[in-house]
Amino acid sequence: MTRTLNPMRPAAGVPRPYRFPPFSRRLLANGLNLWTIPVAGSALVNVHLLVDAGAAAEDEPHGGIAALTAQLLVTGTQRLDASAFAEATERLGIEVSSESSWDSARAAFQSLPQYLDQGLALLAEMLREPRFDPGEFERLKAERLADILQARAEPGRLADETFLQRVYAADTPYRRLSAGSPETVETLSRADVIGFHALHYRPGLAHVVVAGSFDGDAVTASVERHLGSWDGTGPGHRTIAPHHAGLRRLVIVDRPGSVQSEIRVGHIGIDRYDPRYFPAIVMSTVLGGTSQSRLHRRLREELGYTYSVHTGFDARRSAGIFTAATAVQTGVTAPAIGELVSLLEGAREAPFEDLEMSEARSFQVGVFPLRFESTGGIAAAIEPIAIYGLAEDFWQTYRDKLEAVTSVDAHNAAIELIRPDELLILAVGDARVIRGDVEALGIAPVEVVPAP
């Protein structure tokens, strides 16, 4: 599918340079890192407060404690009950969020600049003096358990969750969702939340990111005033060593009556520090990152099997997953799986073509300013630098590093990072209809399991 240059295509004008906005970082006396990023022309300000209190900071018997603690923070402070706290923040036009991932917990808000100080005051009160009301604890715990049920009713989310369970070995925490499994969430107590908060919600390993429209001196004074006397340092996170669960296998999660099969193919990928990070991005873009990608062209444009197909790496502090994901009509489940597996394997066979390499690189390089169009996008861009301790010039050098990825680099990344003999092939669909064809592919041993 080599494309030729179209002589009708209008010539490009002269590119205008773009730079990620400069930012500054200072360390407060209590260990809190303050990052400030003025954004010219912004009419908003975003505050993201990051604490090393994600799921990597919990232990397995308490899986889900980090997520539940984060969610409970917005239900009030010692001074303000849940209702009063919601009213106090929303009256400023602020919706405070508080959530966690594997690698951190984040409390955040966006506001008009005139409410920044009041917003920071409420955010600090929420983090330092949470209410952890017993009724709210029981309510949110029950909601979390029901959310898990609801998510499993959606075939796409069921496929994502089951893929994790099946791709990682029993000793790897990443085999469950960061928000916990029903079995562990069920056992959590309010005392667990209070203990987790007291231990981990400390400024020593924390970061506060302020981006948008603000007066630099005023914001520093405001952060000092509301968070300067917060003290202590938490123990941080454990080290997770991912192990894969087995060799190449095919799992059908039986969901009778499904008119589509949700398919995931992949295995363990890379961590955030992997030296092949940039080649991996380009390789994945060529395979399944754009409309010109190999998987999209084949499965959607040529075969009409799917509305959407993509590949991606989830790079965490330790190795997350690499997957190709799609949903296809039940009747073409087997050929779609065959295509996906052979396209992934094929990426290792021959160096990537120059055109697809240049398209993938220029997409990733060119799309760069679009990612930072919003104030919230700019604040979020600081997060990986803060959480993973990446170089502060990470975004300044990002495009050069992408540009430097050669066809050989991308091919080597495919050879090293796609491992055909470790592939987990998963389909959530109607086993009665798809099992025979899938077994007939003969590409992996097939196991059928019921949907939970």
Place this chain on the structure above:
Amino acid sequence: MPRIAIDRHTLPNGLRVILSRDNRAPIVAVNLWYDVGSRHEKPGKTGFAHLFEHLMFDGSAHVAKGEHAAQVQATGGTYNGSTWLDRTNYYETLPSHELELALWLESDRLASLLPAMTQEKLDIERNVVKEERRWRIDNQPYGTWDEKLQELLFPQAHPYHHPTIGSMEDLDAASLDDVREFFAAYYAPNNAVLTIAGDFDPAPALEMIEKHFGSIAANPAIPQGPPTAIEPIIGAEVRREVPDQVPLPRIYAAYRMPIFGTDGFNALEVATDLLGSGRASRLYRALVREQQVAQDVTTFAFPVIGGAAIFTIWATARPGVSHGALETALWAQVDRLTSDGPTDDELERIHNLHAAAVESSLERISERADRLSMYACLFDEPERINTEVSRYEEVDAGRVREAMAASLRPDNRVVLTYVPAESAESADSAEGAA
């Protein structure tokens, strides 16, 4: 609140052009709204406007299949299109020095889609759209909710009765003749709005627009869509219970309401926020936090203009709570707000939330361009983008009460309740699995 710049032009062929310059970042958004949506479809042709939108990405006289996406993405740009009840839109956001690329791609398909159209392209896109339908609707828990609400809110003859995605049977029936006829009828410069927002120089941009779009002929006889006039009130409550593969019951309630762009719509939009925006909203506070009968609650007003718009509320029952108990609690809150109206504190709360939300949306030039196209296409008044906040804040407690009393009546509502099917087997046989 900074004002969005608006510079309007009209080409001799009727193409309306809106330029909105903002050169903070070196990116530009190109956005086209065509005044055709699923409400313009003929009987037996449901889903066609959306299928047609897919075909618009499959090449034209000078652009190969797949080339539109390839050219845009190779610059680091993004693109897409979407179809809804009233309209179809197409858009690209890309580095500003590639503005002319987007204008060329958009103009080439408007000028010359048909010479490049083939049966094979139609057949492949038909399959892609059927997969989209299965993915969004048929294979999702609660996935049929909006098509069922539309079907129950609007009578058979009304063009909102059928869903934008269409039925599998009608998609199967779509032919190349339909493609030709639809293109000839609706895809003309005088049935479109072109907006450019972001980093560009107005004079060269206008020259580019004239160069690429200026020679495309107008259609002097754009067909009027089917009539949309409808009674403002249904007249009797409509209730349906839907067994589905869902773990928890969920209620979808919907009412006919005044169309988008009217004072009545604005007043009820404020009511949706009083009821459902934020954790201090009436429904979240009462149903989710205090009474704990709901797992979640959402309110939304569909911004459409075909005779009536749609006011919706949905709420998922907490485990162990009957949908009947949830419904009773829901009506109590709606009735209370209707009779008492909001307090000043509540109005202040939603005004500030709304102002911040508008500011946040308009940060992105793609969203700015889309709203400018929307206001120009639906009302011929792009300037409305600058009065979104003031029109919202003009709604006082009296207008909320009055608008709620007029529309949120039991005899004007559809109540659709999803309940867990007794077992996967029974759901399976009910659907007649193939």
